[in-house]
Amino acid sequence: MSNLLEVQNLSVKFPTRNGIFEAVRNISFSLGRERLGIVGESGSGKSLTGRAILRLIKKPGILEADHITLEGTNLLQISKKAMRRVRGHKISMIMQDPKFSLNPVMRIGDQISEAYRLHARASKKDARKKTLDMLEKVLIRDPERVFRSYPHEMSGGMGQRIMIAMMLIPDPKILIADEPTSALDVTVQKEVLEIMDDLVRERGMGLIFISHDLNVVSAFCDRVLILYAGRIVETCRADRLHEAKHPYTIGLLNSIPRLEQPVEHLQVLQRDTAWNLEPSVSGVVADGETPS
Amino acid sequence: MATDNTLHKKRRKRSLPLWVKGISNTVFTVAITMVGLLFVTFIIGRVMPIDPVLSIVGESASRATYDAAYQELGLDKPLFLQFFLFLWDIAHGDFGESLLTARPVGQDLIRVFPATLELATVGTIIGVLLGVPLGVIAAVKRGSWIDHVARVVALIGYSMPVFWIGLIGLLIFYGILGWIGGPGRLDIFYVDTIPSVTGMILIDSLLAGDIEIFKNAISHIVLPAGLLAYYSLAYISRMTRSFMLEQLDQEYIITARVKGLPESTVIWRHALGNVKVPLVTVIALSYAGLLEGSVLTETIFAWPGIGSYITTALLSADMNAVLGGTVVVGLVFVCLNIFSDLLYKYFDPRAK
Amino acid sequence: MSIPDACPQKQITWREWLTTDTPASRRQARLSVWYHSWLAFRSNLMAMFGLTILLALVLIGLFAPILAPQDPFAQDLAARLSAPGVNGYMFGSDSLGRDILSRLIYGSRITLYIVSLVALMAPVAGLFVGTAAGYLGGWVDVVLMRITDIFLAFPRLVLALAFVSALGAGIENAVLAIVLTAWPPYARIARAETLTIRNADFIHAIKLQGAGTLRVITRHIWPLCISSLVVRVTLDMAGIILVAAGLGFLGLGAQPPSPEWGAMISDGRRFILDHWWVATMPGLAIFIVSLAFNLLGDGLRDVLDPKKSSQ
């Protein structure tokens, strides 16, 4: 297993009135051709981690890292122009709510083909054909009609399929999915996740799956990083999540009500201030090594 | 998922196509607004301290002449009937006769309106061409020196009395430097030398192929139009900036960046594409503002447009002319509103 | 999260007391919000500059008799059209030999008078109409908004002109005309604001507590509309000053010999080529005051209306 991406000592900081706030604190991890889950509660820094990889931290936020290496190039050292080649072409991202993440005044077809035309330098006609193909791959029944439609005419599930099509059309190596289904209904969630999963596997891509939902992540990923207050407190194989050792992870797991295992009272997570001081656990898996 | 109101089952008895309803709605709204506007104008005309009969028949007229004129004007009829007669007349383009020019007010308005239109249009075009890019750049480079400059430029624009800065401008550029033509639309010996087709000299002179007159007209319009443009620029650039900032914060902008699009495409295609929807309304408002601002500007520059017409009429108590002018400016306002509504619907797919 | 409730009061400075996260009384909670707004406002240099100018204007208006070097109406035909500095006229004298500086100082009273009258009437009318229309909806909304649209369709200055010409020139009529054209935008803003608030859960919540319509509007909706109205009013005051001065300039506002700034410009217009100061001084005064309102409004927007601070 070779690593597509390696992140070393990543921090994201925001200056505030009361000094600097560190939203992500010195985290390191790697991504192979695998599905890596990043789990945490709101404010744990999971979304910022995703955006930091694409160097999309808005001012006045500060992004620092020893390196973020994609196939041997340090993304922090390349020019803005080169970074744009990386975005979309090598790394893509799907965001939470298609209602906001699609441009409301542009036709869906134009939005999807735009990226392809840019990265593949394809003609308008080729791009159109490719776009329609891609829409079909995300199981949209009437691609021609959807191509001409505007985002507001689509349901949430359709919108998210369109996002997937749009982000996968330039054939990137890595897909970052930032809470891709938390704005969707449960029955639709499954469909969308399956479509995404199939396409990612088929293309041998690396997937970073960011979510607050431990259930989804454990079902859907190979390996999980658990973030707390900007740091990785634990990393483990997704199917062994129930064997997690850190009190935070255990507390999180136990606080979820379960249909099959009724309890009178849910366990409440007792936060320990010591967690804030622990060093971040490394999520790096060395090349060639299989995750334990 | 905020509320559960997503509506799923639509039971529709379609009687009329939606667009027919839309248009008939618009027409109805416009009609109501127009009638209301005319009503207010009518009331203003009625509460005037000036006796319209006296101003026609003169101070020394006999009682009989006075009464005859009184009835002729329909003043003996009930107020609301008078209002309908007033509406009827206006619907036929009859605004009565001007005391000052002794011509029908309608004809006067047709004569003076193009001058105002020309001034405001040139002003708006310059204002949009400079204001939109300035606003966009200020938003993109928020907090930079260019943003501050744009802010100061706009604040000064908001704060400057147009009649004063016009005077100062005339003093400096015409009186001292002599760079531009003075008051009026043309130098005096060019006036009425070309046939009036559109009433807008810049266009008429080009139609007549007379470059000399065109240049002269430019030298006259440059200062007043430049001033109006400045006001329009101040407003449009601020609004553009604010809309842009709002859009640049949206998620779809991140999507566009994730796709690897160059910043220029992200800004000018994606963000501005969304900004142009509300911007249409702003530009229409600004245009209307310039038409109105012409009242003062035209006074300063002796520009023979509707603004000068109204003020001159006002100072000589020529009520028909004042009311006619007010109605026409009001009409133009209403039309601009409708036009911007239609454009809005055209630009925003969600509004259809 | 230990709370310094028990701390003896004297050990805490006023500043700490005001900036605490754990206010211990209603008064402290309210004051600390005001104090935080003030801190935010204070850091905005331009807004502070505007506020200073306006405070100075109020003081000048209050103490005009003490500050003015001369009687604003005293004519001295021998010293007419003196340049600034000549004959002891710091800003020069006008065509009747009156001291321009003294006239400017007294003119500030007229400006303040107009501004405060308009600021008291137009936004209040707009707030009533807008919140009623927005909250009650239905035919009330349709009727009120139709009326608003009609007044909005009127060009402000032109309507003011027609109005003043009908009622006669003078400050009060000018103010009335301005108010008549100034309220519709406030009604629009208040309505738009109400529409977004109306369906907020916190309004539903108070309705579910059994609060009546009047209470919901006055206690829950107004406080939220008022801050955006205050911002808008402050910014509009600049425009109001300009319209009032414009009316004065056209001879339809304050009547001579009243030292209204717009009328003073009109007076100086005839001498603009040779005696520039007569028109320039009052013009500058209008510009500065109007700029001050704009700066203040801009700053207030940042504090009161962070969402729209971008405009």
Next chain:
Amino acid sequence: MTEKTETGIELDQVNIWFGEDEQRVDAVINAGFAVPPGGSFGLVGESGSGKSTILRAITGLAPTWSGNISVLGNRLGEKRDKEFYRAVQMVFQDPYASLHPRQTVDHVLSEALHLHGFDNPDKRIAQILDDVGLKQSFRFRWPHQLSGGQRQRVAIARALIIEPSILLLDEPTSALDVSVQAEILNLLKRLQSERDLTYLMVSHDLAVVSHMCSEIGVMNQGEIVEMLDVAALRALEASHPYTKQLLDASVQKRRE
């Protein structure tokens, strides 16, 4: 007491719609269920299924409905009176939207007391803060000084301070993190047993609803397609295909 209070909430053949004539959209079709006093009933469904609309119709926030709704044995008409609001309170989904941004906790709670003419506000406020697990020092805080969980506690305090017997819960935890959700759900459970409250809860999360409620109605496209008790739900004994689909989606995502 008497027969009158045999039911907490009862709905019979309730239709709710928005708009009229051509624009009419039916949000809830022929809904009916009953919640006994002290019981807890859950409505589960996806967005647009009409579940929140039912709550809004009960409270009078959705204006156009037909059928019978009765609360504590009283049939509801067009208008709700003070007595109704004394008896029925609601907790909303998003604690960031359900507190007035310009009112302190104290203000919110005092106003509720004032509206219903309660005496001794200081004592009552202190008591309710205690009950919902907020420290006394929170009394004069502004909403922006509170976290999501704390805000939801304030919202619960606001609902309970006037001592209602019925609490409507509109997705009370879906905007919160799971660990905070657990705290709020525990709180709601404790308060129900302490105060003998009747709960009508709406949620999209089957697990949350089955944790809180003994009887569950599944809604789809405006209709209650199936009613089952929590034991049947936990045993995955659903008969309606939509319920099965929902169960499948809820359970499967953690299996694979």
